[in-house]
Structure formats: C-alpha cells, structure tokens
Amino acid sequence: MRIAFLANRDIHSNFALNILTNKLSHHSMTIYLSDHVGKKRSDFIELNQLRFIEQALFNDIVFSAIEKLPPALKRFLTFHELGDQTGNGVIPLNEINCNDGIEKLQSSDPDLIVSIRYGTIIQSAAIAIPRFGILNLHSGILPQYRGVMATFWAMLNSDNHIGCTLHYIIDGTIDTGPIVSIYQKKRNTKTDYFTNVIDLYPSGCELIIKAVKIIESGESLEQKEVKGESDYYTFPQEEELIRFKQKGYELFNQASLINFVKKYYCYDLTIEQLEYR
DSSP: OEEEEEEESSHHHHHHHHHHHHHTTTSEEEEEEESOSSOSSOSSHHHHHHHIIIIIIIIIIIHHHHTTSOTTSOOOOOHHHHHHHHTSOEEEOSOTTSHHHHHHHHHTOOSEEEEESOSSOOOHHHHTSSTTOEEEEESSOTTTTEESOHHHHHHHTTOSEEEEEEEEEOSSSSSOSOEEEEEEEEOOTTSOHHHHHHTTHHHHHHHHHHHHHHHHTTOOOOOOOOOSOOOEEOSOOHHHHHHHHHTTOOSOOHHHHHHHHHHHTOOOOOTGGGSOO
C-alpha cells in the first residue's frame, strides 16, 4: 500500500514518523511537511519559546549535529534521514489545497493519507485523492478537545486523563470526522506540557498501525460512538498562560528535554543550547 504522511516540521511529528516508518516499512511511504501550525510568531513570549523548542531547537541544532555522528549509532532519524530511508525524500507542502499542492500530493498516488500535526486545513480536492481516505491523529480526546494544544487545555482544566484520537478527515472542518479509536492515559501531574504531549505518541502511533493493518486486510474501520460536548480550543491567551503557570505547570522543562534527546536521539545536548534565542 502507498501511504502519504502529512506532518509538521516539529519534533512531535519527527518522533511519530520514526515509529511509523519503522513499523510500516513494508509499505511505500512519502513524507510531506508543513513548516508551522498557525502564525509563525505569537504575541506571547511563552508560545514563541515553545515553538523554538518544538521546531528550531531540533531542526537547526540537534538534527544538524546528530547527522554528523557515526551512522552505526542507533538513534531516531532526522527528517532528512527519514526521507532517505523511504526513498522518496521529504517534500515541503504548505499550500496543499492549491493546484501545485494537489499535484505534489497526487504524484505519490497514495492509497491512504495519514495526517499528524499537519499545519493546513485540508479541503475536498485533497481529501478525494486517496481511495482509503485521510486519517488524522489528534493529540487530544475528541470531541471534547478539538483544535490546538489540547493537552494544554486539559492540564489547565485539571483533567485526570489526557489522550489522543484517530479520526477520519472528510471535509474542511477541524477535528470533526468519524472517530476510529481513542487512547487515554492518566495525566502525569508532575511533568510539563511538552513531555505530556510527546508521551502520547507511542500509543497514538499504535492506533495508526492497527488501523493500517485492518485496511490492508481489506476490512473497513469501525467508527467509534463517543459521548460528550464538542468544544473547540485555539492558542491560549495571556490570561490562560498566567493561570497555567499559577497552577505550577510548565510548557517545557530543560531537564526533561535533555533526557528526551539523550534517550531517542543520542546527542549530548547542554543546558546552554536549550536557552531560547
């Protein structure tokens, strides 16, 4: 089966793609990347710092450094290396709904599209391309947490559980398509937002792998009946960021970041290199 991944150029997407390309290596895979979700810069320094951590820190510092390490060293791959491994490179795709974007997507002739943190709302022309549709892994529990930074809002709301949802994209609305499966876990109240989110992806990727196996077998994915009000969340404003901090929460923690990098990417990052710039 030919699978196209629509992902964002951030560490969460890279982490997920490392898991998925390894487990789905018998399929033909093409990776398309958006550059960002929402505006490139926020009005709030905390969100700009978070964006630096999620994107520039890894793309500009960590990945460029680890690509110079010995190839025999076992570690997760950079975006460039993932593209080499699939044999199709990594294709920039920010304007998916324009004619050029549609042509890029059609060029890989995907049977299935899997979206992970992709930065653009996908419209009908792109949705119609794959015969098995588009599956999206949303890092929040649906329908309660539609939109962005679902785990932030779950933490702010003092939820006991966080999770992720695999659902179909069938139109240009956000996080409203038929739900395939939901993973929930007890929230770690002692860790930061970044770590809570990244910890969702191993199990979230298993939802995708299971779905691909079902499709591959010729069966249809069952839709999950869910209950709860549908709420849409956008990026937090100053008041929510203040309340988040007052609750004792952090968007990211330097020590946790270093442990994450060492565990998966094998690069001896220092505290100084994690400073926001």
